[in-house]
Amino acid sequence: MKLKAKILVSLLIITSIAGNARAGSTKLRGWLEDKLSISATGYKPGDTRELRLILDSKINPVMSFNSHLYGKVFLGEDVTDEKYAEALIDRAFLSLDFSKTRIRVGRQRLAWGAGFIWNPTDIFNEVNLTDRNYTRKGKDAIEMNYYPGDTSEVTCLVTFSTATLLQCDNLAIRGKTNIQGYDITFSIISQASGKIDLLGADLAGTVENLFGIRMEQLYDINSRRQDLSIGVDYSLNEYIYLFAEYSRNELNYYDLLKNYFYIGMSDTINELLTFSAGLMVDGNPLSMLLSTNFGYSLSNDTDITLSLNFTTQGLLNTHYVKLRFYF
Amino acid sequence: MKRFIIMSMVIMLAISTGLAAEKITGQELIKKVQDNMSFDSLKYSAEMIITVGKKIRKKEFFGYGAGTDRSFMEFTSPSRDKGKRFLIIKDNMWIYDPIEDKSIKIPDSLLKGRSFMGSDFSYRDATDNPEPEKDYKSTITGSEKINGRDCYIVDMQAVRKKITYPTKKVWIDKKWFTMLKQNLYAKSGKLLKVMIFEDVKWVENRYYAHKIILSNKLRKNSRTEMIMHKIDFNPIIPENLFSLKRLKKS
Numbered sequence: 001m002k003l004k005a006k007i008l009v010s011l012l013i014i015t016s017i018a019g020n021a022r023a024g025s026t027k028l029r030g031w032l033e034d035k036l037s038i039s040a041t042g043y044k045p046g047d048t049r050e051l052r053l054i055l056d057s058k059i060n061p062v063m064s065f066n067s068h069l070y071g072k073v074f075l076g077e078d079v080t081d082e083k084y085a086e087a088l089i090d091r092a093f094l095s096l097d098f099s100k101t102r103i104r105v106g107r108q109r110l111a112w113g114a115g116f117i118w119n120p121t122d123i124f125n126e127v128n129l130t131d132r133n134y135t136r137k138g139k140d141a142i143e144m145n146y147y148p149g150d151t152s153e154v155t156c157l158v159t160f161s162t163a164t165l166l167q168c169d170n171l172a173i174r175g176k177t178n179i180q181g182y183d184i185t186f187s188i189i190s191q192a193s194g195k196i197d198l199l200g201a202d203l204a205g206t207v208e209n210l211f212g213i214r215m216e217q218l219y220d221i222n223s224r225r226q227d228l229s230i231g232v233d234y235s236l237n238e239y240i241y242l243f244a245e246y247s248r249n250e251l252n253y254y255d256l257l258k259n260y261f262y263i264g265m266s267d268t269i270n271e272l273l274t275f276s277a278g279l280m281v282d283g284n285p286l287s288m289l290l291s292t293n294f295g296y297s298l299s300n301d302t303d304i305t306l307s308l309n310f311t312t313q314g315l316l317n318t319h320y321v322k323l324r325f326y327f
Numbered sequence: 328m329k330r331f332i333i334m335s336m337v338i339m340l341a342i343s344t345g346l347a348a349e350k351i352t353g354q355e356l357i358k359k360v361q362d363n364m365s366f367d368s369l370k371y372s373a374e375m376i377i378t379v380g381k382k383i384r385k386k387e388f389f390g391y392g393a394g395t396d397r398s399f400m401e402f403t404s405p406s407r408d409k410g411k412r413f414l415i416i417k418d419n420m421w422i423y424d425p426i427e428d429k430s431i432k433i434p435d436s437l438l439k440g441r442s443f444m445g446s447d448f449s450y451r452d453a454t455d456n457p458e459p460e461k462d463y464k465s466t467i468t469g470s471e472k473i474n475g476r477d478c479y480i481v482d483m484q485a486v487r488k489k490i491t492y493p494t495k496k497v498w499i500d501k502k503w504f505t506m507l508k509q510n511l512y513a514k515s516g517k518l519l520k521v522m523i524f525e526d527v528k529w530v531e532n533r534y535y536a537h538k539i540i541l542s543n544k545l546r547k548n549s550r551t552e553m554i555m556h557k558i559d560f561n562p563i564i565p566e567n568l569f570s571l572k573r574l575k576k577s
Contacts, residue, residue, distance in 0.1 A: 064577040095577035111429035150570040183432045204432045212434025271377040271445035300405040326406035
């Protein structure tokens, strides 16, 4: 981000806090998280300390400002290395809420898609494939939502390149509605070429009141290729939730393999203790990743997670403990 | 003489009222309880206290309801759950995750029985609003005292399939016509949950329990208390509250 933009965003935040702190309409929250490898030899390259500050500021009944400030220290790197730490304004957007319309201007999360694991239509925000719990980075955009009904929504979107200030890289329009209990969405995306490049659609609902189904597709008109995900889920009982999802990637936005299959389960043993496990299979050459997570709530605001991950390659096995404190 | 006549009328009235009360059927009783609990619209703030062994977790939230098929709920604490919102319109439920800034439609398969926000309530307990006088055949089977209050015991058998609890046993206060205890059973007859209703207060022409204690018999050493701090019946509902727009409001 250019210096001018950084200054502008910083000024917005400071003005927002100063203008609203006295009225008590600015709220600050967030979390501090340590992710540490299970190792007897000190910090490893993947070990991190992360701080996320979330600022919600209500300027008046129509206007609000939201921002996420994010900092991360890579504990396994050398302090003098430039990779040692990163800090960024992850989100900073002004929101205008009218009766049936909302406009958001600034860096924001554009969460498109109905898939549980893979979202082919979610092409706007940067993704981290090595960490499923990663919160996606924001995208500079102007988004306008119009709500013709309680369960329907029309979105017009302009996104801008992160590298070059105010250079448009996507124009999109999306329609969403609920028919017979199914959420159905269609989208058209032009990647600043002046013509339609991508068509998207997704669906989420329940079949026979028995199992959930989710489908999502992104089709490239020019190359006639597509990204696709299909998923089902089922509650075995009050505690155990099972889900499976298949993903086919022909467009290869995120350097993915062509086919993935994921099967997982989560078990809420009680309010304090959770367990989840997932097996991801990808093909050619066939490889598998088994991921298991044990979560425990240490207090109302503190969670600890033990994550054990095994791969068929063996050498890539990662086991770590994550401690997160919410404030 | 005049005093005698008045006295006799009072006694006769008391007897006839008592007889009428005794003659009430299970179906009528459940209808009366349901009428007592129904509302055009509702606004509340509440707290869930979840106890697992000796550990206690608290969650605070507020919500609105309209009719039998629309409700909105937002968690205000703890920090981990702050800003999570739930929207129910008819049989559809959406959850909003403030960190991902995304609303997700929750499939019915998840609603079926999953724990609601880590509590002993399931999503279905939190969202289900059946019409008990239509969904169950209710029969008065006896009387018993609950917390010193005289109650009817009513057995309820579901008359349609795909109902969360096929059998219920409820204790209904004879004067307040409000539920003081409820046992919920599986199809097999196994006791799943016990609900105790306490802190009954007179609110806008009805007796309303402000505290529900739920013991989940499938979980060891676990119980959830739901405490209603404030209830307003028929408040002014904010515009577009029961909509996807409000779900994602900044």
